[in-house]
Amino acid sequence: MNIGFSAKTKAFYDLDEKAVYIQNASWSEDVKSISEVLWLNHCGQPPKGKIRGADEHGMPCWIDAPEPTEQERIAEAVNIRNAMLMTADTEIRQLKIIEEICALTSEETQRLMSWKKYLADVYRIEPGNVSSIRWPDVPV
Template sequence: MYYYSATTNAFYPVEWKQDYINAGSFPNDAVEVDEVIFIEFAGSIPPEGKYRIAGKNGLPEWADIPPPTKEELQQQAKSRKQQLIAEATNQIVPLQDAIDLNMANNEEKEQLIAWKKYQISLSRIDVTSAPDIDWPEKPQSPTDRR
């Protein structure tokens, strides 16, 4: 058996109740729930697109995950932009080294130009327009062609 608190949206094992009381952390609104409720809401993965909330009846229930806010979408776009720029840099560095040392073949020279153009396009992306961002197409790396 367990206790469930709507204010903390958490479960507490019955056998630990006294420990929580002694620590002053047992919630006043805790209600006893059976193993079935505990397993559904704490012992399993939530249904897709759902998360656990405290229902109006004081028991747990599933609710729809709200869509991301504009700020969250902008942060996601910023993270993606940084990741893609880092990936482009990882492609550019060895190609640039080959050119600097006069060891690059024509394909590597073309690759370097394509990756630099891609990186510049990424750097110009305004993440405040998320989610309406037209991401540039990634060039093929030499390993993609094999």
């Protein structure tokens, strides 16, 4: 395999397909040939907290991931909140169905109340105040 790496784009290129990259205006002029071992070590998922970067020689390496922006942190909080609300909603609906078909046991009644309180607590979280969010514990 004939592989190249661009420090500018932090991407790998199949050097045998250079003409195709040029034709599609996606070729980077700083592409350097690299070994298959170097490619294998940097083509997959990065280690936690790292992203693909380039060292001082323009070769691929793992570098520290930048801190997320405020907008990214808010978006992540919204995603977490939505997932928590969906989980709570599912649990509550299942317990309500059981309640409609047959009476809930005292344990199930307690679980239903716990999930309702959890849903209310999650619902009231303001994702825009990321630094002050205190995620409630999931009922057991």
